[in-house]
Amino acid sequence: MNVLLVYAHPEPRSLNGAIRDFAVQRLNAAGHTVQVSDLYAMQWKATLDAADNLDHRAGERFDASLDSKHAFEHGRQSEDIATEQRKLLWADAVILQFPLWWFSMPAILKGWVERVYAYGFAYGVGEHSDARWGDRYGEGTLAGKRAMLVVTAGGWESHYSPRGINGPIDDILFPIQHGILHYPGFDVLPPYVVYRTGRVDAARFATIREELGQRLDRLDTTPPIPFRRQNGGDYAIPQLTLRDDLAPGRTGFGVHVSPAPAESPSLSLWPSQEAVAPPSLQAVG
Known part of the structure; x- marks a missing residue:
């Protein structure tokens, strides 16, 4: 497989840096071809602005969607954007690796997204009618590719449990x-989630490598989270609300995941781990 790892952490000597290096080595050893977009090392520009459309004229009103559409359709995108799009089209699988900062991804990774x-690449794709509402949520430019999050968090696993103070990790990552x-x-x-990063020691880091290694070995076979497809019949169009007979009486993120067959293990598998790493990695997560 072709694997793109998009990495967002400013310190290469961090726990995240060690996990990234291990992941690349493991994937290469298994015969995969790997590219890494190290956003901090690339000095990635996080702000979407008029400069992303090479045809934008000074003084003109900037419209984020329309400028993006024009630049994509006419081959006038900033080259850093076009390069990352080519990587996404090349990849069979994409891994986003980042520390959980303030309940989300770092700003530099959000800016990459x-x-x-771009409009026409990842959104604004496909027919919009009373029968379909674009090619999205299971369809679209990146359909058929796999993706996985590798996330580190400073809090305990229990803090992100269904009754934990931070809220369920499933909901935070939704x-x-x-x-x-x-x-x-x-x-x-x-996802593969590492908790309590400030308490990682060498023994725990060995466990992380073993657990993550198994996940990477199954990158092409692990069943995906069964998110409902927008145009698969579960939603009324154009309202895009879940049919009344599906998950009746329920609301929230979970209704957008199809129930797993009774004989199948739950896909709500947020791995049970207390973060651990060599002492030199403890400070930066």
């Missing part, structure tokens, strides 16, 4: 997994 996911990955078509695998 905002700029690379906007990323469903809105950023499933929206343009990815099949999204359950």
Whole structure:
């Protein structure tokens, strides 16, 4: 497989840096071809602005969607954007690796999404009618590709449990997994989450490598989270509300995941781990 790892951490000597290096080595050893977009090392411009459209004229009103559409359709995007789009089209699987900062991804990674996911590339794709509402949520430019999050968090696993103070990790990651990955078509695998990063020692880091290694070995076979497809019949169009007979009486993120067959294990598999790493990695997560 061709694997793109989009990495967002400013310190290469961090726990995240060690995890990234291990992931690349493991994937290469398994015969995969890997590209890494190290956003901090690339000095990635995080802000979406008029400069992303090479045809934008000074003084003209900037419209984020329309400028993006024009630049994409006419081959007038900033080259850094076009390069990342080519990587996404090349990849069979994409891994987003980042520390959970203030309940989301670092700003530099959000900026990568905002700029690379151009109008006509990741959104604004397909027919909009009373029968379909675009090619998205299971369809679209990136359909048929796999994606997975590798996330580190400073809090304990219990803090992110269903009754934990921070809220369930499933809900915290839903906007990323469903809105950023499933929206343009990815099949999204359950994430690999490392908790309590400040308490990582060498023994725990060895466990992380073993657990993550197994996940990477199954990158092409792990069943994805069964997010409902927008145009598969589960939603009324154009209202885009779930049919009344599906998950009756329920609301929230979970209704957008199809129930797993009784004989299948749950895909809500947020791995049970207390973060651990060599002492030199403890400070930066």
